[in-house]
Amino acid sequence: NFLEKSTERETRQEYALAMIQCKVLKQLENLEQQKYDDEDISEDIKFLLEKLGESVQDLSSFDEYSSELKSGRLEWSPVHKSEKFWRENAVRLNEKNYELLKILTKLLEVSDDPQVLAVAAHDVGEYVRHYPRGKRVIEQLGGKQLVMNHMHHEDQQVRYNALLAVQKLMVHNW
Numbered sequence: 001n002f003l004e005k006s007t008e009r010e011t012r013q014e015y016a017l018a019m020i021q022c023k024v025l026k027q028l029e030n031l032e033q034q035k036y037d038d039e040d041i042s043e044d045i046k047f048l049l050e051k052l053g054e055s056v057q058d059l060s061s062f063d064e065y066s067s068e069l070k071s072g073r074l075e076w077s078p079v080h081k082s083e084k085f086w087r088e089n090a091v092r093l094n095e096k097n098y099e100l101l102k103i104l105t106k107l108l109e110v111s112d113d114p115q116v117l118a119v120a121a122h123d124v125g126e127y128v129r130h131y132p133r134g135k136r137v138i139e140q141l142g143g144k145q146l147v148m149n150h151m152h153h154e155d156q157q158v159r160y161n162a163l164l165a166v167q168k169l170m171v172h173n174w
Contacts, residue, residue, distance in 0.1 A: 016052055017067045025052050062089045069103050072111070074119035080126075090130035094137070101127070101141055108146040114155035121147050121158065125165030135169055144169055 019025070028049050036042050065079045079085045093100045104127075107120045124143050128134035138144055147169065150162035 013063065014067065017063060018071075019052060021064075021067060021071065021073075025049070028052070061085050062092055065089070066100060069100055069107075072103075072107060072116070074107065074116045074123075076115075076119060080119055080122060086126045086130045090127050090134065093127055093131070098137065098141065101137065101143070105138070105141045105143040105146055108143065108150065114153070114158050117150055117153065118155070118157040118161040121150055121161040121165045125161070125168040128165075129168045138169065 028045055032042075032045050032049060061079045061082070062085075064077070065085070068074060068077060068079075074080075093104075104120055104123055107116055108124070111117055111120070124138055124147055128138055131137070135144075138147075144166075147162050147165045150158050151166060153159050153162065
């Protein structure tokens with residue numbers, strides 16, 4: 001219903017992305033293999049597969065990153081490790097009055113999930129590495145201190161990624 005009834009393209013994309021991130025596409029593919037007495041179920045599954053398939057092709061990696069960040073459930077998806085992604089999109093984290101950076105720093109502050117903290121620290125490091133004024137922005141948002149606090153975290157991956165991010169924050173490019 002969300003994919004069909006929504007009039008705004010951006011809203012449809014947002015719903016589709018949420019479904020994709022929740023692995024709905026894979027579940028639909030599994031459901032499609034089954035036989036159903038009710039033909040409507042099969043038609044609905046095919047419709048959703050078609051619409052989600054179209055949406056996957058339209059989504060940019062930045063849309064995917066943005067949605068993942070807003071969900072608060074950061075995972076080591078390919079965009080986090082992609083040099084190309086950061087080179088092309090680091091500056092876009094400044095859009096809407098630093099909305100995404102504020103979310104990223106908030107995750108560093110409130111999350112207790114080691115994976116989320118490790119990915120968030122990594123992303124802060126990549127942002128400052130690829131955006132010339134990123135160090136100042138992160139410092140103004142309180143992100144530098146938050147990352148430094150995680151250098152003493154009990155989880156090894158959090159400590160490691162926090163250390164790398166702090167190195168990038170401290171490096172002085174001549």
